[in-house]
Amino acid sequence: xxxxxxxxxxxxxxxxxxxxxxxxxxxxxxxxxxxxxxxxxxxxxxxxxxxxxxxxxxxxxxxxxxxxxxxxxxxxxxxxxxxxxxxxxxxxxxxxxxxxxxxxxxxxxxxxxxxxxxxxxxxxxxxxxxxxxxxxxxxxxxxxxxxxxxxxxxxxxxxxxxxxxxxxxxxxxxxxxxxxxxxxxxxxxxxxxxxxxxxxxxxxxxxxxxxxxxxxxxxxxxxxxxxxxxxxxxxxxxxxxxxxxxxxxxxxxxxxxxxxxxxxxxxxxxxxxxxxxxxxxxxxxxxxxxxxxxxxxxxxxxxxxxxxxxxxxxxxxxxxxxxxxxxxxxxxxxxxxxxxxxxxxxxxxxxxxxxxxxxxxxxxxxxxxxxxxxxxxxxxxxxxxxxxxxxxxxxxxxxxxxxxxxxxxxxxxxxxxxxxxxxxxxxxxxxxxxxxxxxxxxxxxxxxxxxxxxxxxxxxxxxxxxxxxxxxxxxxx
Amino acid sequence: xxxxxxxxxxxxxxxxxxxxxxxxxxxxxxxxxxxxxxxxxxxxxxxxxxxxxxxxxxxxxxxxxxxxxxxxxxxxxxxxxxxxxxxxxxxxxxxxxxxxxxxxxxxxxxxxxxxxxxxxxxxxxxxxxxxxxxxxxxxxxxxxxxxxxxxxxxxxxxxxxxxxxxxxxxxxxxxxxxxxxxxxxxxxxxxxxxxxxxxxxxxxxxxxxxxxxxxxxxxxxxxxxxxxxxxxxxxxxxxxxxxxxxxxxxxxxxxxxxxxxxxxxxxxxxxxxxxxxxxxxxxxxxxxxxxxxxxxxxxxxxxxxxxxxxxxxxxxxxxxxxxxxxxxxxxxxxxxxxxxxxxxxxxxxxxxxxxxxxxxxxxxxxxxxxxxxxxxxxxxxxxxxxxxxxxxxxxxxxxxxxxxxxxxxxxxxxxxxxxxxxxxxxxxxxxxxxxxxxxxxxxxxxxxxxxxxxxxxxx
Numbered sequence: 001x002x003x004x005x006x007x008x009x010x011x012x013x014x015x016x017x018x019x020x021x022x023x024x025x026x027x028x029x030x031x032x033x034x035x036x037x038x039x040x041x042x043x044x045x046x047x048x049x050x051x052x053x054x055x056x057x058x059x060x061x062x063x064x065x066x067x068x069x070x071x072x073x074x075x076x077x078x079x080x081x082x083x084x085x086x087x088x089x090x091x092x093x094x095x096x097x098x099x100x101x102x103x104x105x106x107x108x109x110x111x112x113x114x115x116x117x118x119x120x121x122x123x124x125x126x127x128x129x130x131x132x133x134x135x136x137x138x139x140x141x142x143x144x145x146x147x148x149x150x151x152x153x154x155x156x157x158x159x160x161x162x163x164x165x166x167x168x169x170x171x172x173x174x175x176x177x178x179x180x181x182x183x184x185x186x187x188x189x190x191x192x193x194x195x196x197x198x199x200x201x202x203x204x205x206x207x208x209x210x211x212x213x214x215x216x217x218x219x220x221x222x223x224x225x226x227x228x229x230x231x232x233x234x235x236x237x238x239x240x241x242x243x244x245x246x247x248x249x250x251x252x253x254x255x256x257x258x259x260x261x262x263x264x265x266x267x268x269x270x271x272x273x274x275x276x277x278x279x280x281x282x283x284x285x286x287x288x289x290x291x292x293x294x295x296x297x298x299x300x301x302x303x304x305x306x307x308x309x310x311x312x313x314x315x316x317x318x319x320x321x322x323x324x325x326x327x328x329x330x331x332x333x334x335x336x337x338x339x340x341x342x343x344x345x346x347x348x349x350x351x352x353x354x355x356x357x358x359x360x361x362x363x364x365x366x367x368x369x370x371x372x373x374x375x376x377x378x379x380x381x382x383x384x385x386x387x388x389x390x391x392x393x394x395x396x397x398x399x400x401x402x403x404x405x406x407x408x409x410x411x412x413x414x415x416x417x418x419x420x421x422x423x424x425x426x427x428x429x430x431x432x433x434x435x436x437x438x439x440x441x442x443x444x445x446x447x448x449x450x451x452x453x454x455x456x457x458x459x460x461x462x463x464x465x466x467x468x469x470x471x472x473x474x475x476x477x
Numbered sequence: 478x479x480x481x482x483x484x485x486x487x488x489x490x491x492x493x494x495x496x497x498x499x500x501x502x503x504x505x506x507x508x509x510x511x512x513x514x515x516x517x518x519x520x521x522x523x524x525x526x527x528x529x530x531x532x533x534x535x536x537x538x539x540x541x542x543x544x545x546x547x548x549x550x551x552x553x554x555x556x557x558x559x560x561x562x563x564x565x566x567x568x569x570x571x572x573x574x575x576x577x578x579x580x581x582x583x584x585x586x587x588x589x590x591x592x593x594x595x596x597x598x599x600x601x602x603x604x605x606x607x608x609x610x611x612x613x614x615x616x617x618x619x620x621x622x623x624x625x626x627x628x629x630x631x632x633x634x635x636x637x638x639x640x641x642x643x644x645x646x647x648x649x650x651x652x653x654x655x656x657x658x659x660x661x662x663x664x665x666x667x668x669x670x671x672x673x674x675x676x677x678x679x680x681x682x683x684x685x686x687x688x689x690x691x692x693x694x695x696x697x698x699x700x701x702x703x704x705x706x707x708x709x710x711x712x713x714x715x716x717x718x719x720x721x722x723x724x725x726x727x728x729x730x731x732x733x734x735x736x737x738x739x740x741x742x743x744x745x746x747x748x749x750x751x752x753x754x755x756x757x758x759x760x761x762x763x764x765x766x767x768x769x770x771x772x773x774x775x776x777x778x779x780x781x782x783x784x785x786x787x788x789x790x791x792x793x794x795x796x797x798x799x800x801x802x803x804x805x806x807x808x809x810x811x812x813x814x815x816x817x818x819x820x821x822x823x824x825x826x827x828x829x830x831x832x833x834x835x836x837x838x839x840x841x842x843x844x845x846x847x848x849x850x851x852x853x854x855x856x857x858x859x860x861x862x863x864x865x866x867x868x869x870x871x872x873x874x875x876x877x878x879x880x881x882x883x884x885x886x887x888x889x890x891x892x893x894x895x896x897x898x899x900x901x902x903x904x905x906x907x908x909x910x911x912x913x914x915x916x917x918x919x920x921x922x923x924x925x926x927x928x929x930x931x932x933x934x935x936x
Contacts, residue, residue, distance in 0.1 A: 405542050
């Protein structure tokens, strides 16, 4: 259903051509071709007339009927035969487009091109051939012109013959050295049969036989020969060519009506997304707010009695909590290998927030648990409101995009703690495979945290630094 | 609902919603894409067209960032014991001041959801499945619209496709589509629209029309691309360069070889440019990095023997070595050595023209000229690497920001590739050798037929 594509291509071409020399050149070419055709048509008429006069002579000598007919129709019949042959051959070879259509037609086209050899017109025949080459259109078009010119020439000849026969007295004769007289009787009867059907007179056998000995000067005989000659000209010359003209013109008209661009060509394929876009923009439906909502900080508590607490904010199952804190400078890949505690259930909301981890020594801080879901957050919020921690460590997965929800929660937690640090877990600060992405994420976290009033000094990178701050309350810098 | 199919594209922040729209709409400039949160802050629409007829409207929305708090807020709007359905809860929220304040971005998403027939929930499959995602989905489900999760970045090794599918299934979302906006699967778009159509049956016809149009368009583009490469090969196979006999004929030959090589390089570049234009790559396109090209050109020189070796093409025995590598020189016969196939093709192609060329060549031979042609090995190399480019162009999305490693060694050695590497060259190329006039675009149906046949051989 490229139904809409072609009109758009044509419209585009028309619009583009409007501002260029192309359109002008095409119109000039068309005008020239037409003018040339008219000139050639008139010329053909005149030449045909002249040929008739040349063949019939001035009446001083008798007219040889065989030579006259052969002279007036011979070339024509030969070229018609060649055209028909080429039609058959080309149908099989699918050869070059404009190389068909007969001698006169081709000469007409060449001459049209030759008259304007400017650069603008140089590509026109090529483009025309490219367009008309498919489906043998060009052959029909040029063929119609070719046959029309022949038709004109033969018409001119017939008219010439008629005019001369009307105004001059000719004697008709046939001559032979070796052939029997019967041959000419048969020949004239055979050639006259078809015109005879149309009402043209045919010389009877006696007339033919008599014309062999001396020029036929009797009136009936002269008339019969003249009628036979004109009949043969019309039936074997004008009419076949006229039929060819009509046939070619009909095929040409039908072809041009069904003329379509070959839209599978790469150039059109490239146009398609431009003319038939896969989408169009509707525009903004709900505009960006003047000010983006952003989490806000209130005054933090000045005194905490809740000790040191560490919580994990959306660490996911790749970073075990609180095990990550104990891994010395855990590289992310190693952390992923640790069996994930929270991975048993999807959306697992972590264990109870009292799982204090003692690695040999009694802990100096409490595990506040994971703060992923709403309930965990509410519990933590209530707990910290009752007993604000002195030091609150919030571990976040630095590989995630910081979002407003997380930052809002951190801001809220910061309000409920005497001191708060954010540990960007999951990265070790060293360059890694996707270092650029990680660096970008770290920067986004720092920017986001700065937006809620947590500057660089509130951000920790590396498990050791995080644990150090948690246990001693000193920034290990 | 009106007649148009409206689809909201929603999801957590920075999951690739705008990228998905860009890819689906083939609109590389739509919206803004960056690897950070809150890049899109407004709702913007795109109308997908099938053969010039609107098929669906997609709406890009801001990312949901504060779903947990919002769900808590909305739950707070319901008196305990009151039975309120999802849309009513959402409506209550949208009527509150917070919908223009703290939850302004989320309100935009929910409003657009209510104004749409369905929604695509875009997931960054690399993210761990977290409760915030569940709350997002609960909010979206409250809008009572069919929801199709689309897993993005599934091509990434860190993707947790199974986690996500399991998690979504627990929420009753069993129809899930994997669609990587960076490297979309060949049939991904079709699968996405197909699945969407099962969710909103009333609009099935529109979506089917869209699918059909896209399939046709892709096929047409592929055919056009192959035709471009076929044209390149035919024109180069047909190319002949006369070298006049002169006193210093070594230098003249060298110069002619250099010129021919430059011509061939320029012609190949023209083909690459045309292919990039066909696939809508722009010279400054970030996506250029995904192709086996550097700045839109092939890195390795066509006439470097090393390039041939890498592609596994051997220089033919008849080819001149050294300075003239890759250029066939017809010294002995003035270009009259034509295989039987070529001669037959020439006969079929147009008797007169063929005789004309023979005459021309005989004249050249008599004048002591020589002819240079492009060597078979170079044609093989061209076919192989243009084909590689075609494959790279086919499987790419419109949203890639970072280059993806493209295996230098061909991933799977296929029969076509082997044929181009070692087998006999297609007949169409042999025919082209006998038609120097095919070097230029011409309205010659025999040339068209050769190009068509060659395009088939490139599949």
